[in-house]
Amino acid sequence: MKFRVNRKEFYQAIQNIIGVVPVKTTLPVLGNILFDLQESTLTMTGTDLEVSISTKLSVQGERDGTVAIPAKILFEIVKELPDIPMQLEADEDFKVALTADKGFYKLSGESKDEFPQISIEETDANFEMDAQRFDGMISKTLFAVSTDELRTTLMGVYMKVLDGELRLVATDGHRLVKIIDSKFNSSGVQQETIVPTKALNLLSKNLAKEETIKVGISDDHIVFRLSETTIFSKGIEGQFPNYERVIPIDNDKKVIINRDLFSSSVKRVSIFSNSITHQIRLSLSSGSLDIRSEDIEFGGEAREKIDADYSGDNLDVGYNANYLIDILRHLNSDEIELHLKDPVSAGVIYPTGQEEGEDILMLLMPIRLNDN
């Protein structure tokens, strides 16, 4: 295999797929990226056996061939090179030589036979949509995903295709985001799967310059097709929890708050909260919202009052400030609506005025206050 390529495009392509390469693995060959050159098309593939990504790049091909190259070291050297043309050549013993300007670098690759074969299976439900819109939906859900290995089904975003509706749900058991795209054109096939965080992070990285994305879903895998890049991922096994059941419908205490003011107040007050629980207390009274925290261990406390459109009974509720800040950051509207019932039930947060064709809600469970 032998080709010439510009450093800039080459580095970009490696950067887009390096995220899949596992840092620690029992199968060392997964530390490689598979390079496959056919004429002027170079296909680079990486996998951790759960998630795979491959991307195509136009190069000046001189000799076709296939070889697996150590990803980390290649990434590091290309990263440090200036934007100049470079040449990459692999011999029959899988020794890889990289030449750029005055530099010469040699790596030990491996045979393609050592690298796992990725076969992309057929999918049941297939649709195409605006890439930026899809990216927006992912970023609004991904933050709420669990990192807790105790509940593996929460370690990804639940994706469901219905007729005329695409639905994404993520939860870590304390907060939940549900977002529905109702401008959605589906094939009419209903399908659902849980997409692991890693696949969505990779996808998000690759979506920036894309116009459309093609998605294919089966119950145990999912495929994302972009112009030059394909991501294939196994779905997380198991049943996603019954999220509809935990979305409250009788939260009658409704308050409207300016999102920026609320968020910056919470950030300041949370500096004084307990470092383990990050507990803050929201006290609602007619026309205003009090945000308070105290750290009994260190004797600090903070209190802010902001205007709020509220006319119901007084109510105190405790939240983890970090969760609340996360939620406010992932909404776009100027104002938000917070619907509450009591200090121990989930609060529902909506943007005031949904964006067209989008229906989003977020749930947040309280922290039990000492007085209840």
Add this chain to the structure above:
Amino acid sequence: MSRTILHLDMDAFFAAVEQLDNPKYRGKPLIVGANPKGGHGRGVVSTCSYEAREFGIHSAMPISQAYRRCPHGIFVPGRHSRYAEVSRAMIEILKNFTPAIEKISIDEAFLDITHSLGLFADAASLGRQLKKRIVNELELTASIGIASNKFLAKIASDLDKPDGFVMVQPGEEETFLAPLDISRLWGVGKKTEQVLRAMGIDTIGELARRTETELSRRFGKWGNALWRLSRGLDSRDVVTSWVQKSISQERTFDEDTDDQVRIELTLAKLAESLCRLMRKDNLKGRTITLKIRFDDFSTFTRSRTFSDFIDSSQIVKGVAVSLYRRMRGSGKKVRLLGVGISQLNSVSGEQLGLFEQDSSMNRKLTKLLDSLQDKFGEQTVKRASLLDSAKGKNKG
């Protein structure tokens, strides 16, 4: 400001409770601890009666040695829930004398009685009344030391055991300490003791006559502390409540083992009793730690931290087992296992969960099990997963 501190230490506590509950044990050498197995047992003595002490038996002695010294002694395994019950009754009595109580173990406590003295004729009469109530209400004896600080009070309570009552009058501190052997000093172990004796120091008085500089040159910071203690100086307060940092449970196997089933069953039992302790104190924790000691005494700990606060024994057990599975395969046998939890938080301040209703049945079951075990002992009811599989094993 001068203070008056009382140290109370129950006499041969576990053994005394056994003799109280079982009249046939009274007046006999009684050893509470591991099963001696005819001299081949592997645990240690946790407490023994004064009758047993005459055979040279003491706590922390290997049980096999205790057996050799006194093969006709009565060896019993110990009933910790019963001791805990008596201990709680003891604390209730102490509360009549001062609210400033620092419980340092199941049978030992410091009391700051500085502000209670007005209610009694003097410290001595308070001490005598306290002893009397312990005898009347618990039918047990305690040894008491009263002094101007914790260190002296503790030494005093130990001087005249059992049923001791020693007071160190203010101003008499140095005279009181001077004749005592240096091994009585807090923190002086075998090594320091050897060094001190080599320096020609055998009594606390001899130590007090050295200069602080000499001791700090020889022992560093520890030297300054030694010098202060030798003069009876100790400014620590009686700490009535403190933030508990961690809870743990551990167990030594009778015989080193590499039997996976047995090891995992033991982890499950440890997790169960750990979580019961947590629930009793209304605590939840976020970091679960497995401690493992192999037959060559190499000891390892492995931890995992979660975003949720946990008090469920099923989760703690699952985590302990998975931590263990990652560590096995060394070919070594296991001698000791421990399961602990830290990053504790009280249940108020608990992050509530969206899907917790799912486990509300399980919570009710846990509460029921806890209350039954509190009433009737740990063997009454258990989860089926904790039943010893050996009993119903049917290999064929």
